[in-house]
Amino acid sequence: MVALNRNEEPPDERRIVSAFGVAMPRLLYGSAWKKERTAELVELALHSGFRGVDTACQPRHYFEAGVGEALSAVFSKGAAARSEIYVQTKFTPFAGQDPGNVPYDPQASLTQQVLQSFEASLRNLRIAYVDGLVLHSPYPDDKDTIEVWRAMESLYDQGLVRQLGVSNCYELTRLDALCHRARIRPATIQNRFHAKSGYDREIRAFCDAGGIIYQSFWTLTANLEILKSPEMADLAAKYGRSPAQMFFRYLTQSRIVCLTGTSSKAHMAQDLSIFEFRLDAAACATLDALLLRSAS
Numbered sequence: 001m002v003a004l005n006r007n008e009e010p011p012d013e014r015r016i017v018s019a020f021g022v023a024m025p026r027l028l029y030g031s032a033w034k035k036e037r038t039a040e041l042v043e044l045a046l047h048s049g050f051r052g053v054d055t056a057c058q059p060r061h062y063f064e065a066g067v068g069e070a071l072s073a074v075f076s077k078g079a080a081a082r083s084e085i086y087v088q089t090k091f092t093p094f095a096g097q098d099p100g101n102v103p104y105d106p107q108a109s110l111t112q113q114v115l116q117s118f119e120a121s122l123r124n125l126r127i128a129y130v131d132g133l134v135l136h137s138p139y140p141d142d143k144d145t146i147e148v149w150r151a152m153e154s155l156y157d158q159g160l161v162r163q164l165g166v167s168n169c170y171e172l173t174r175l176d177a178l179c180h181r182a183r184i185r186p187a188t189i190q191n192r193f194h195a196k197s198g199y200d201r202e203i204r205a206f207c208d209a210g211g212i213i214y215q216s217f218w219t220l221t222a223n224l225e226i227l228k229s230p231e232m233a234d235l236a237a238k239y240g241r242s243p244a245q246m247f248f249r250y251l252t253q254s255r256i257v258c259l260t261g262t263s264s265k266a267h268m269a270q271d272l273s274i275f276e277f278r279l280d281a282a283a284c285a286t287l288d289a290l291l292l293r294s295a296s
Contacts, residue, residue, distance in 0.1 A: 038066025
């Protein structure tokens with residue numbers, strides 16, 4: 001089964017609180033692949049109502065300084081306070097970097113790479129702390145993963161990071177090993193949500209049991225078959241919503257935090273409006289069945 005867990009939500013359905021007491025929006029604005037439009041689009045997203053931004057210190061796919069420019073503009077205009085915006089960035093191992101544009105010394109120790117990358121993130125983002133620091137992907141050798149995690153824990157100890165997370169971790173044994181060896185356990189895991197991985201059924205069950213919040217990326221792109229299905233069309237017509245809105249609402253009711261990187265102001269508004277309605281049990285059962293069929 002790949003049915004999702006729908007625990008009772010707090011009164012504020014727009015946010016979920018982590019095991020570390022950090023309030024996180026159930027929809028995060030993803031800043032990847034926006035290049036020179038990053039500042040413009042992140043600022044638009046924040047003015048539209050998004051209260052969480054996901055980025056990374058990875059020039060290959062993210063323009064982190066553009067996120068900082070947008071945050072500075074929003075704060076200076078009084079549109080939002082720093083405490084209202086959940087800012088999440090990532091440390092990216094060398095294998096995921098552009099060799100010609102690495103934001104740290106590749107010859108330095110892994111610990112120093114983390115610290116140098118994080119210093120660059122604070123400069124780029126123009127803030128004094130981040131709400132979430134995520135390891136962009138585990139290393140092939142768990143020993144290296146733990147060394148990097150220890151460096152991330154040191155940033156948490158200094159109050160520079162409010163919680164830690166891991167991304168692109170699709171092996172439950174590796175996630176379990178990290179949790180057992182970590183002094184500061186992961187508060188989040190961010191994975192691609194798609195049928196080929198069985199929608200991370202076992203990992204999500206592990207997260208539910210351990211108080212780890214699951215974040216999904218490529219949520220729409222990887223699920224076009226579901227979005228275009230007759231069942232989804234019927235549900236969307238019943239609720240007067242788009243298939244994308246239906247899917248995002250289904251997942252957020254299932255304690256999944258979704259990333260969306262739309263560049264459309266209209267789509268931003270549509271995404272944020274999902275909290276104006278709730279899916280009933282029958283609709284959720286239909287979508288459970290769609291995921292099960294897709295993953296089979």
